[in-house]
Amino acid sequence: MATFLTVLGIESSCDDTAAAVVQRAADGTAGIRSSIAHGQKDLHRDYGGIVPEIAARAHAVRLDSVTQQALDTAKTSLDDIDLIAVTAGPGLIGGLLAGVAFAKGLAAGAGKPFLGVNHLVGHALTARMTHGVAFPYLTLLASGGHCQFLAVRSADSFLRLGGTIDDAPGEAFDKSARLIGLDQPGGPAIEQCARCGNPNRFALPRPLSGRKGCSMSFSGLKTALLQAHTKIQAEGDPTDSDISDLAAGFQQAIVDIFVEKSCAALEMYHQEMGEKPNVFAFCGGVAANQTIRQNLQTLCAHSSVEFVAPPLQYCTDNAAMIAWTGAEIYQPGQSSGFDLKARPRWPLDERNIPPLLGSGRKGPKS
């Protein structure tokens, strides 16, 4: 592979401290030389959610060893790195500051250019890194903090077609798992538990079903699950089979919401872009869910659109997607300056359109 650019990526926007080395060849193909992610699940377990201060401190402590591990695994050193790409937003401000400060120090010490990258762009471009998908395409980005349908026109041009108006689906998985006594992260726990459950036993809602557009809502689903769980508890301790049925019912509701709204998003993409997409890419942590993947794949097969979902380790937060994004958008001589600021909010679609999030309820994420 004739190497065009070798990029060190750094990610610390939430609760994964990650570093990766990715190469982009002259023909645009990607070579992932290493991707190391150190999760903080154990540090936050007792608190029932991510504690931003604890996350930031843990990033500050681990960034250098995780980066060294990424360089060692790639059998390379900073000398051979052409660019350092770092997540500059959106995310938890403490973690972003830790990553951005670390990248600045590394760049200054090694005399290398560095570039602040949008974490959401990282997720949205992952399908290009893993499957060489060509622009333009439709993506559903569904993670612990975000959910939106985007027409990806280029590496720096996105059209938001719709998204969640309240919780992110990963957040709904996590909170719902906690409500029914399952482990964190809730997504994999619910998926596992749902395998032997009956998805039709509980009548859980499909919020915004039948409404025009591809906006979604997940917070009422969580409340309905809590009510169903409370009702069972009033009759005695829930059995394993009760919990499996609740998990299966919840997962099926998410499947149904995604399928209906993906159908609408395919149509909206057609209207906005003048043609239907060649590819529908499913990305973000929730894209690790096999049942949701299968259902969206079936929908795409019916619509004659190619369905792409990255390998699981590139669905959840990782630094390979950040390095890749750096490689896609970097123009020599146009790196970030040392005045680069971390941005807790950083919408992908830069048009002056009102935020979707908060039209359902007020929330800290966008």
Ligand code: AMP
């Ligand atoms: P991210 O924010 O992209 O790092 O993704 C993390 C989120 O993805 C968490 O909310 C997880 O619960 C969720 N997630 C991870 N694996 C799965 C899965 N198999 N099914 C559903 N959600 C998942």
Ligand code: MG
């Ligand atoms: Mg993410």
